[in-house]
Amino acid sequence: MVHVSAAPVLALRGVSKRFGAVQALTDVELEIHSGEVVALVGDNGAGKSTLVKTIAGVHPIDDGVIEWNGKPVAIGKPHDAQNLGIATVYQDLALCDNIDVVGNLFLGRELKRRGVLDEVEMERRARELLTTLSIRIPSVRIPIASLSGGQRQTVAIARSMLGEPKLVILDEPTAALGVEQTAQVLDLVERLRERGHAVILISHNMADVKAVADKVAVLRLGRNNGVFNVKDTSQEEIISAITGATDNAVTRRAARTGEAGK
Amino acid sequence: MSTEHHTSAEEVAQLANPSAPADAIPAVDPRLLVREQGLSGYLSEFGRKMKAGDLGSVPVVIGLIVICGIFQGLNANFLSPENLTNIAITMVATGMMAVGIIFVLLLGEIDLSVGSVSGVSGALFAVMAVTHGVNQWVAILAAIAAGALIGAIHGFFFARIGAPAFAVTLSGLLFWSGAMLQILGSNGTINIDPDGPVGQLTTYFFTDVAAGYGLAAIAVIGYFLASFLDNRRREAAGVPSRPVSEIALRTGLLAVFTFGPAAVFNQYKGLPLAVVLFVLVLVGTDFLLRRTSFGRSIFALGGSVEASRRAGINVTGIRITVFAIAGTFAAVGGLFWASKIAAANQSAGAGDLLMNVIAAAVIGGTSLFGGRGRTWNALLGVMVITSIQYGLALQGIATPIQYMITGAVLLATVVIDSVTRKTQKTAGRA
Secondary structure: OOOOOOOOOEEEEEEEEEEOOEEEEEEEEEEEOOOOEEEEEOOOOOOHHHHHHHHHOOOOOOEEEEEEOOEEEOOOOHHHHHHHOEEEEOOOOOOOOOOEHHHHHOOOOOOEEOOEEOHHHHHHHHHHHHHHOOOOOOOOOOEHHHOOHHHHHHHHHHHHHOOOOOEEEEEOOOOOOOHHHHHHHHHHHHHHHHOOOEEEEEOOOHHHHHHHOOEEEEEEOOEEEEEEEOOOOOHHHHHHHHHOOOOOHHHHHHHHHHHHHO | OHHHHHHHHHHHHHHHOOOOHHHOOOOOOOOOOOOOOHHHHHHHHHHHHHHOOOOOOHHHHHHHHHHHHHHHHHOOOOOOHHHHHHHHHHHHHHHHHHHHHHHHHHOOOOOOOHHHHHHHHHHHHHHHHHHOOOOHHHHHHHHHHHHHHHHHHHHHHHHHOOOOHHHHHHHHHHHHHHHHHHHHHHHOOEEOOOOOHHHHHOOOEEOOHHHHHHHHHHHHHHHHHHHHHHHHHHHHHOOOOOOHHHHHHHHHHHHHHHHHHHHHHHHOOOEEHHHHHHHHHHHHHHHHHHHOHHHHHHHHHHHOHHHHHHOOOOHHHHHHHHHHHHHHHHHHHHHHHHHHHOEEOOOOOOOOHHHHHHHHHHHOOOOOOOOOOOOHHHHHHHHHHHHHHHHHHHOOOOHHHHHHHHHHHHHHHHHHHHHHHHHHHHOOOO
């Protein structure tokens, strides 16, 4: 079922990130193995998006180490992350409405034949890819504008799969989707896991997290607030970690004196 | 009840049967409204597209037929081979500039300087070739290169500095018309050599009847072969292909629209060189836009700049190149203009030229909102604009009225474009 390899595909060790006077991330730890879906949850402003952007190379980290397959790597720009095999699907999908599905899948890496776009081969590969991922869309030759929100999301995810990435980061893939469309996207996440990809899933929706994630990493105010195994954790426990019900005057005081003592 | 059960059992059996090849990879999703085979399929798809606001070229073609009908009714000379040939030659100058501006419109931007740049190009050519006696071909190349450079400068200020394109090119509008007056100097008007390459642009005809028909035949056969071979590859790769009937129908339509004009031209002086060059430019730019990565990037930028950037497209480079292309075609248009009036003068590139260029692009179906259009739109649009001008001129209607009518036509087109966009949004076809 869940295949866990020896070294994690990606490991964050004590990662910190500051924006001016704001300490967005403090000593964050995260491990993810191939064939594993890790849900990253937390309240607004908990640092989920910042963390994802550090992994994707949008914001380089200030402190800490990022390990890729057990070796420390420097991710300074989006290109570095892509070269390692990290694909990110952002919340705003970054698709062109006026271009058809095939064109969007291959945007920026079109296949060419004697210098001319090879539409036939691109269409064939697009259909192959969508079939492998069991993505059903009406036709690969209609513009993105004609697709539903869920279908656009699946196209965006499929697009990230073209480079055969080892790690796929999905930023709120089910936000603003209907019931059935959400189910389609969750099915797709499971298929990514079956194919041995590591998946980081950011979500506000506990039902989705419980449905597909193997582990849940909770962030609160830019710090780790627990990593749970989904199977043996109740939804209430996760929610209390997110909202900070475990966070009280005593733990805050302990944290303060601990920092002062450093 | 029992029948229902029976059906589902059958379906299960069919699904379980691995030898059922049709279910392996469905060619098209059943939810997609696909065209049925044959003529009725075409008609039903056509109706569906109209309802969804996917009007395409239909309003323009109808408009053109109405315009021709009205003017023919007013003056029987309107549809004469002579008048049609004159319209075809005159439209090339505006059409060339419209091709350039379509590239800019595809980005969702605008270039207001094309008129002035065309004036600079004509003046530069005339001063170099006539006043300074430079080789005419060198002067042509210099004029076109100047247009490209001017466009690239506009592009630089827009793409690199981040100034709004309309403001940059509005500055260019004034700056380059000043530059043109400066280049022309005190002479005001410089007559060009009517037998030189520029002079011949609008006056040369392939008088041999075979030229027009031969070119039409090459176009039709070439189109048919290209479609046929593409279809063979599609079938081999197992992706949906066009039915042969569709290829035949399209080829037939193309034959009507190539042999028809060829016959008209041959009844007067023959096939005009200007028209041949214009068609070559249209074929070339259409290929560039729809069959190369560069063209795909232009459409992507018109759809979503952010998506293009994330896809690794060189946004700045593409933008500068597109403005350089617009400048290049403005310069080419300027040379055709100089050829038409056999001179470079102070009024070149002024008046309603800019409006006509933009109107031609938009009337032809290029969206002002970016990401939608083809360079062939320039042909349709410029035919409408030039027909109106010639028709009104035949009636002896003065310039003020012509301006007002052209302005109204442009407004109508922009309204159609905006409404189309809205309908397409609601029909999910933006």
